Amino acid sequence: MSLVSLRNVELAFxxxxxxxxxxxxxTLDVQEGEVVGIAGESGCGKTTLASTILRLQPPTxxxxxxxxxxxxxxxxxxxxxxxxxxxxxxSVVFQGALHSLNPVQTIGQQIMEPxxxxxxxxxxxxxxxxxxxxxxxxxxPITRFGAYPHQLSGGQRQRVVIAMAxxxxxxxxxxxxxxxxxxVMVQAQVLEVLLNLVRSHxxxxxxxxxxxxxxAQVADRIAVMYAGRIIEEGTTSQxxxxxxxxxxxxxxxxxxxxxxxxHRFAPASLSGEPPVPGRYGVGCAFAPRCPASEDQCTQAEPxxxxxxxxxxxxxxxxxxx
Amino acid sequence: xxTLEFKAPSPAGGFRDGMRxxxxxxxxxxxxxxxxGFLVMALTAPLLFPESTLSxxxxxxxxxxxxxLAYPLGTDEDGRSVLALVAxxxxxxxxxxLGATAISMSLGTAIGIASGHYRGWIGAxxxxxxxxxxxxxxxxxxxxxxxxxxxxxxxxxxxxxxxAWPGTARLVRAHxxxxxxxxYLERSRALGARNAHQMIHHILPNVMPxxxxxxxxxxxxxxxxxxxxxxxxLGDPGSISWGSILDQGFQAGAISExxxxxxxxxxxxxxxxxxxxxxxxxxxxxxxxxxxSDNP
Amino acid sequence: xxxxxxxxxxxxxxxxxxxxxxxAYALRQIATSLGTLAFVxxxxxxxxxxxxxxxxxxxxxGRAIDAEQLRELRAxxxxxxxxxxxDYVVNPISGxxxxxxxxxxxxxxxxxxxxxxxxxxxxxxxxxxxIGVRLGIRAGWTRGSPFDKATTxxxxxxxxxxxxxxxxxxxxxxxxxxxxxxxxxxxxxIVTPGVDVSSPEGWLNVAWHLTLPVFTLTVVYLxxxxxxxxxxxxxxxxxxYVHTARxxxxxxxxxxxxxxxxxxxxxxxxxxFLSLGFVVGGAITIEYVYSxxxxxxxxxxxxxxxDVPLLEALFLLFSTAVxxxxxIANLLYAYLDPRVRA
Numbered sequence: 014m015s016l017v018s019l020r021n022v023e024l025a026f027x028x029x030x031x032x033x034x035x036x037x038x039x040t041l042d043v044q045e046g047e048v049v050g051i052a053g054e055s056g057c058g059k060t061t062l063a064s065t066i067l068r069l070q071p072p073t074x075x076x077x078x079x080x081x082x083x084x085x086x087x088x089x090x091x092x093x094x095x096x097x098x099x100x101x102x103x104s105v106v107f108q109g110a111l112h113s114l115n116p117v118q119t120i121g122q123q124i125m126e127p128x129x130x131x132x133x134x135x136x137x138x139x140x141x142x143x144x145x146x147x148x149x150x151x152x153x154p155i156t157r158f159g160a161y162p163h164q165l166s167g168g169q170r171q172r173v174v175i176a177m178a179x180x181x182x183x184x185x186x187x188x189x190x191x192x193x194x195x196x197v198m199v200q201a202q203v204l205e206v207l208l209n210l211v212r213s214h215x216x217x218x219x220x221x222x223x224x225x226x227x228x229a230q231v232a233d234r235i236a237v238m239y240a241g242r243i244i245e246e247g248t249t250s251q252x253x254x255x256x257x258x259x260x261x262x263x264x265x266x267x268x269x270x271x272x273x274x275x276h277r278f279a280p281a282s283l284s285g286e287p288p289v290p291g292r293y294g295v296g297c298a299f300a301p302r303c304p305a306s307e308d309q310c311t312q313a314e315p316x317x318x319x320x321x322x323x324x325x326x327x328x329x330x331x332x333x334x
Numbered sequence: 335x336x337t338l339e340f341k342a343p344s345p346a347g348g349f350r351d352g353m354r355x356x357x358x359x360x361x362x363x364x365x366x367x368x369x370x371g372f373l374v375m376a377l378t379a380p381l382l383f384p385e386s387t388l389s390x391x392x393x394x395x396x397x398x399x400x401x402x403l404a405y406p407l408g409t410d411e412d413g414r415s416v417l418a419l420v421a422x423x424x425x426x427x428x429x430x431x432l433g434a435t436a437i438s439m440s441l442g443t444a445i446g447i448a449s450g451h452y453r454g455w456i457g458a459x460x461x462x463x464x465x466x467x468x469x470x471x472x473x474x475x476x477x478x479x480x481x482x483x484x485x486x487x488x489x490x491x492x493x494x495x496x497x498a499w500p501g502t503a504r505l506v507r508a509h510x511x512x513x514x515x516x517x518y519l520e521r522s523r524a525l526g527a528r529n530a531h532q533m534i535h536h537i538l539p540n541v542m543p544x545x546x547x548x549x550x551x552x553x554x555x556x557x558x559x560x561x562x563x564x565x566x567x568l569g570d571p572g573s574i575s576w577g578s579i580l581d582q583g584f585q586a587g588a589i590s591e592x593x594x595x596x597x598x599x600x601x602x603x604x605x606x607x608x609x610x611x612x613x614x615x616x617x618x619x620x621x622x623x624x625x626x627s628d629n630p
Numbered sequence: 631x632x633x634x635x636x637x638x639x640x641x642x643x644x645x646x647x648x649x650x651x652x653x654a655y656a657l658r659q660i661a662t663s664l665g666t667l668a669f670v671x672x673x674x675x676x677x678x679x680x681x682x683x684x685x686x687x688x689x690x691x692g693r694a695i696d697a698e699q700l701r702e703l704r705a706x707x708x709x710x711x712x713x714x715x716x717d718y719v720v721n722p723i724s725g726x727x728x729x730x731x732x733x734x735x736x737x738x739x740x741x742x743x744x745x746x747x748x749x750x751x752x753x754x755x756x757x758x759x760x761i762g763v764r765l766g767i768r769a770g771w772t773r774g775s776p777f778d779k780a781t782t783x784x785x786x787x788x789x790x791x792x793x794x795x796x797x798x799x800x801x802x803x804x805x806x807x808x809x810x811x812x813x814x815x816x817x818x819x820i821v822t823p824g825v826d827v828s829s830p831e832g833w834l835n836v837a838w839h840l841t842l843p844v845f846t847l848t849v850v851y852l853x854x855x856x857x858x859x860x861x862x863x864x865x866x867x868x869x870x871y872v873h874t875a876r877x878x879x880x881x882x883x884x885x886x887x888x889x890x891x892x893x894x895x896x897x898x899x900x901x902x903f904l905s906l907g908f909v910v911g912g913a914i915t916i917e918y919v920y921s922x923x924x925x926x927x928x929x930x931x932x933x934x935x936x937d938v939p940l941l942e943a944l945f946l947l948f949s950t951a952v953x954x955x956x957x958i959a960n961l962l963y964a965y966l967d968p969r970v971r972a
Contacts, residue, residue: 116893127879471907481933589806597799
C-alpha cells in the first residue's frame with residue numbers, strides 16, 4: 014500500500030466569473046521511503062495539490078477524487094482524525110521561513126509545540142530536550158533555542174523549519190520550495206540537511222520545486238505538472254535524461270551543458286505565457302506554446318500513458334522513445 | 335518640456351468603472367439617499383418653515399409637548415416646532431461640516447504632499463509639525479482656539495479645519511512617499527521637471543483617490559465636531575444647528591422634563607448623516623483596496 | 631555541521647560602553663516627547679497673547695475688576711514679550727496666573743477634581759478595553775459571519791453618534807424614565823448630598839451615581855477598541871504562520887488564541903494608548919452632561935468668562951497627559967514586540 018495515494022483529484026474554486034479549475038484530475042503515489050519531486054511553473058497547482066494531502070486546502074475549495082494517506086481517505090475522516098494526522102503523519106517544510114514562523118514566539122517553543130499537541134513527547138522537559146537534539150541535527154547552535162525568528166539568518170531559519178517538521182517524526186515530509194528563497198551556497202547546505210534527515214529516518218518526501226536541477230539532486234521520481242495536471246511522470250533518470258513531453262524538454266533544455274557548443278547558440282526559452290490558472294480551454298493546455306502541436310492537440314486532452322518508470326500525456330510524443 | 339507619457343495608476347478599471355461599482359453597493363446607495371434627503375431638508379427649510387416660526391415670541395405651541403399631528407416632532411420649551419428647528423439646523427450643520435472639511439482637506443493634502451516630496455529639512459520640519467498637532471487632543475485644543483476667536487460659526491468652521499488637517503496630512507504624506515519611489519517620477523526628475531510641476535501633475539492625481547475616500551470620513555468627523563462645539567456653546571448664539579438645539583434643550587431642562595423628542599430628533603439627524611458619510615466612505619475605501627472590504 | 635558547542639559570539643552590547651539598542655530607542659522616544667511638550671508650552675503661551683484683540687479684554691471679558699487688579703494685570707500683560715515668555719516657561723502651570731473665576735491658583739482648583747475624572751475615565755477605559763478586545767477578536771476571526779456583521783454594524787452606528795447625545799438619551803430613559811420604563815438612576819452628580827463618601831454605603835452611592843456615565847463612556851470607547859482589534863486580527867489571520875499552526879494540527883481556537891491573538895494585541899495595545907485624545911474629549915462632554923465635578927466639567931465651566939488662566943492650565947494638562955500616553959504606547963510596543971526589543 015502506498016503511503017500517499019492521490020486518485021483523479023480535482024479541485025475548483027468559485028469566483029465571480031465562474032469556477033476556477035486548479036486541479037484537473039491528478040493521480041500520484043508516494044511510497045514509503047520514496048522522494049517524489051513535483052516540478053512546474055507557478056500557477057500549475059503543485060502547492061494546492063500538496064495541501065490536499067493534509068486537508069489544508071481552503072474551505073471554499075470544492076474537491077473530488079481520492080486523497081488517501083495510509084489507505085484512509087483524508088476527506089472522509091473525522092475532523093479530530095485529520096488534526097491528529099497533521100504533523101504526526103505528514104508535516105510541511107514551507108518556503109519563506111521568516112513568515113512561516115510566529116514572530117513573537119521563540120524558535121524553541123515552536124519546535125516543541127507539535128510534540129506537546131500530539132503527545133509524541135510525554136513531558137515538556139523531554140520535548141525541550143528533543144527539540145534541542147533536533148536543532149543539533151539540522152546544524153543550528155543550541156544557544157539559539159531561545160531566539161526569535163528575526164534574530165536568525167535565512168539559512169538558520171530554514172533549518173529551524175526543517176527541525177520543526179521533524180518534531181513528531183512523521184512518515185511524510187512535504188517540502189514546498191524549501192530552498193527557493195535562499196542563496197545558492199546556503200541552498201546546497203540546507204538541501205543536504207533535509208535529505209540526510211529524510212534518508213536516515215526512512216521518511217518519504219514530496220518535494221515541490223520549479224527548479225529541475227534541485228529535483229535532480231533529491232528526487233527518486235519526478236512528476237511534471239502543467240495547468241493543473243501531471244503531464245509527465247517517472248523515475249528521475251528517465252524524465253531528465255529522456256524527456257518526452259515538449260514542456261519537459263524545454264525545462265530540461267534550459268540548463269546548458271557547459272562546453273557543449275550547441276547550447277551556446279540555441280535559444281532555450283519557451284515562447285508564450287503560461288495560461289491563466291483555473292481557466293483552461295478545450296484540448297491540451299500546452300498546445301498554444303508547443304512547438305510540436307498538431308490539430309488533434311487542440312481538440313482533446315491527452316491522458317498519461319506509458320510504463321511505471323515513465324509516463325507522458327501527449328498525443329505527439331506519448332508512448333514513443 | 336514634456337515628460338514621457340505615463341498613466342498614473344488608478345483604481346482597477348478607472349473612474350467610470352469605479353462609479354458603476356459604487357452605485358451597485360447597497361450601503362453606499364442608502365447613504366447617498368439619506369444625504370440627498372437631508373440636503374433637500376436644508377434647502378427647503380426657509381420655504382416650509384418661514385423664519386417667523388422660529389421666533390420665540392411668536393411661537394404658539396404648548397411648551398414641551400410630545401409629537402402630535404400639529405407638531406410632528408413636538409415642541410421646545412417656548413412652544414416652537416422642533417421639526418422647524420431641526421430643518422433649519424440642517425443648514426448650518428451641513429454647511430459647517432462641508433466648509434471645515436474643505437479647509438482641512440486642502441491644507442492637509444498640500445502639507446502632506448509637500449512634506450512627503452521635499453527631502454531635507456523642509457519635509458522633515460513639516461512632518462514634525464504635523465506630528466505635534468496630531469498629538470494634541472482635539473476637544474481641548476478646539477475649546478481653547480474657539481475661546482480666543484470668539485463665538486461664531488466661522489470660528490467653529492476654522493477651528494475644525496485647523497485641527498483636522500494633520501490626519502489627512504499624515505495619510506497623504508505616506509502615500510506621497512510611496513509614490514515618489516516609483517520610476518516615473520525618477521524619469522520626470524531626470525528630465526528636469528520642477529518640484530511644483532511634479533507635485534501637481536504627478537503626485538496629486540495619484541493621491542486623489544485616497545483623498546476622496548478620506549474626505550467623506552473627514553466630513554462625518556467634522557459634523558460630529560461641530561455638533562459637540564455648538565453643544566458647548568461655542569457657536570453663534572443666533573444661529574441654529576443641530577448641536578445648538580441640543581445645547582438649548584439641555585439648558586432648558588429637557589432631560590428632567592423627559593422631552594425625548596426635543597433631544598432625540600436633532601441627535602438622530604446627526605447620527606443618520608454621519609452614518610451615511612461613513613458608509614459611503616467605507617464603500618470607496620473597499621473599492622480602492624478590496625482586501626479591506628467585508629464582502630467575500 | 632557546526633558543533634553544538636560553538637563558541638558564543640560576543641553580542642554588540644558586550645563589546646564596550648555603548649548604549650543597548652533598547653535603551654537608545656527609549657531615550658529617543660523620551661526626547662521626542664519632550665520636544666512635543668516644549669512645542670505645546672510655546673503654542674499655549676502664544677495662543678492667548680499674540681492673537682488679535684486686546685489681551686486685557688480677553689482676561690476680563692464679562693467680569694468687573696477693580697483698579698488695583700487692573701494695574702497688576704496691565705503690568706503682567708504689557709511686560710516685554712520675552713520677559714513674559716521666560717516667566718511662563720519656568721512655571722507653565724501657574725504661569726498664566728490665578729483662576730479668574732475661583733480667585734485661587736489654578737492648581738488648587740484643578741487638583742481636587744482630578745480623582746473623580748480618573749475614576750470615571752479609568753473605569754470606562756478598562757471596561758471598554760476588556761470587552762472591546764474580546765468582541766474584536768471574535769468578530770475579526772469569524773469575518774463575514776452573522777456575529778461579525780452584527781458587531782460591525784453596531785460599532786459603525788455607535789461611531790456615528792455624538793457621545794454626549796447618547797449620554798443624554800441614556801439619562802432620559804434610565805434616570806428620568808420614558809413611558810413604562812422607570813427612572814432608576816440619579817440624574818447627575820457623583821454622590822447624594824450628605825452621604826459619607828468614605829463609608830461602604832458611600833461607595834455604593836458613588837457607584838450608583840457613576841453607573842450611567844460609565845456605561846455611556848464604555849459603550850462609546852468600546853466601538854473604537856472593537857474596530858481596532860478586529861482589523862488587527864483580520865490582518866494576522868491572513869499571515870503564513872497561522873497557516874503553519876493549522877498544518878501542525880492545532881484546533882481553530884488554539885490557532886487563534888496562541889498564535890494570532892498575541893501578534894494582534896501588539897498594535898492594539900499601542901492604539902489603545904494613542905486613543906487617549908479621544909477619551910479626553912468624551913470625558914469633557916460626559917462630565918458636563920452628568921454634572922460630575924471633575925476636570926472635564928471644569929473645562930466647560932471655564933468657558934464662562936472665559937476663565938483664561940484656567941483654560942490655559944487645563945489645556946496644558948490634557949496635552950501633557952496625551953503626550954505621556956503616546957510615550958507609554960511607543961515604549962510599551964518596543965517592550966512587547968521581540969522584533970523591536972534589544
